[in-house]
Amino acid sequence: MGLRTLAGIWLGVSLTLVGLALWRGHPWLWISVGLWWIGTGYDAWRRFKGRRPRLWPATLIALIAIYGVGWEVTEIHPLAPFQRFDKMRPYLIALTQPDLLTYPTERQVYRIPVEVPCTHPPSPREIREEAQVWLSADCAQAGDLLTLQGEGFPAGPSLELWWVNPIGERQRILQEGRPLSLQADASGRFRTAFIAPRAVPLGFEPPPGQSQTHFLELHVVRVIGGPRPSEALLEVAEKMGETVAIALLATTFAVLIAAPLSFLAARNLMGGSLPARAIYYAMRGFFNIVRSVEPLIFGIVFVVWVGLGSFAGMLALMVHSIAALGKLFSEVIEHIDPGPVEALMATGANRLQVIRYAVVPQVVPEFVSFAVYRWDINVRMSTIIGFVGGGGIGFRLSEWIRLSAYRQVATAVIGIALVVMALDYVSAQVRRRIV
């Protein structure tokens, strides 16, 4: 390393360390600055004395300081994934039971009135219809333990308990946080205890000393007919279709625009005259700048510009793809065999004819291969772009995550994985056939 390089490194590292010390304000960072100077001074002294240079102590100090700040800024918390595993568990469990199928059902409902709260000592209440049910109390308030038993029920269907308040709001009765579901035994009997839920509607509280009528509903849920795709599954399927279509259109438009532009960014075609060189550098610069902006950022911009939805997502992917493909395409053109170009120039063909007959046939297969690959990338990208409002599955997925709809999230994640894998395979096959 030359003296000039060493001086440059010394200055760069010194400024970095001083900058970090000023920013974070830790005393130990100032100490590291001092140690860096001592270490490099020691190295300089050795060099001056004609001994072998020894830079590693100073280098070590600089690295410790830089990684130390990096660690702090990144808020590294190695235990968090283990300590907070309970946040993740529902998602993992849901993955094993995604929301895929529903069974069409028929419900038979027994309604048992319950006075809330009690204005008299509670007594059991009995309902007789096809079967008989007894509720342990005809009045209750939130938190009371109630018992429900029944007789004469069919053994197969599952039984659900619902609580309906006076304005018709309905909630499922839970047991240990999960929906309560039971079945009658072989003799047609069941018995269960549950806790009366908080259900008095806000603003409709009964005056002191009076009660209002709620209902406990017992649903006998009979499955009629085979499994059907669940609503979440249908929605995931539809949104995945939308996602693939967004990617397809974005890629196609991008190819149509990038392919002609790429010829203007190919060094071997744009040699010679000054204007040609200028166009070459302008195209190159355009591709490089646009390519370095993530599609997600374009997504946010286009959502503001053209409004929420698939069109914004498509535009975002398209713009990024134009630049990415333009760069790749122009590199393909730069690597063609120059022989045919030379041969056709020698026949007196004009520039466009040379491109049409000597360049295009050489580049088309690789163009197609890159285009298919891009489509594949764009499908993956467009699942994300929905998170910022760009249409497709991402939008739904972000909602489900917010609502903690674990099983729906699982359905979406599995759907994305399957489609991406399938397209990965298809694109690999297409590319293998072509090149």
Add this chain to the structure above:
Amino acid sequence: MPLIVDRLTKIYPDGTRALHEVSFTVEDGEFVAIIGLSRAGKSTLLRCINRLIEPTSGRVIWNGIDITAASPRELRRIRRQIGMIFQQFNLVKRATVLTNVLTGRLGYVNPWLSLLGYFPPSEVQRAMQALERVGLADLADKRADELSGGQQQRVGIARALMQEPRLLLADEPVASLDPVLAHSILRYIEELNRKDGVTVLCSLHFLDLVHRYATRVIGLKDGIKVFDGRPDEIDDRRFKEIYGQEAERIGG
């Protein structure tokens, strides 16, 4: 009308002097072999004549027209009358044989229609005749890269035939072929020269081929013309002038 090469000099941007003040005149109908060691400047000379490479100085005059001063438009009109064949054949590998031959006609046909891939039936017929002439009519629909080396060079000749050339530049047309094929290719070129009266400038590596086909030889060494005469005038002294003192004469 003769081809006049006048003090042609080429210095590449990196400073390599590939040609230095090379002058000669070629009369119509001559078969001129260009010989010289590797890097002597043979390819550079041939490419300076149709300006695939821009000469640094000097002039090339053909049919009374100064090629070196021609505008791009004029240059295309001149080029379309100058056929060229190459050591590596320079075919478009993914295109069919017929398309490759048709591209020889691009300087003559309607440029816009040609961009759409359209060639008039008369041109397609001309291409089939050219292919017949080199004995490849039945391979017209094959892809060029499915052909053997000798066949590819014959496609190259057919492509040049499409130009109805008055002058043929051939840059080591047989250097990638075995001796038997070399003769077969050179016989096609010879036929063009004798029957159609096309002037031929052809760089060659083997002296026996030079003796067999050329009517005149131009020797280059380090970009300088060191010999210009009949093939039978190349004696041992001349040979060593062209190929250097250590060279051994083989064949011819």
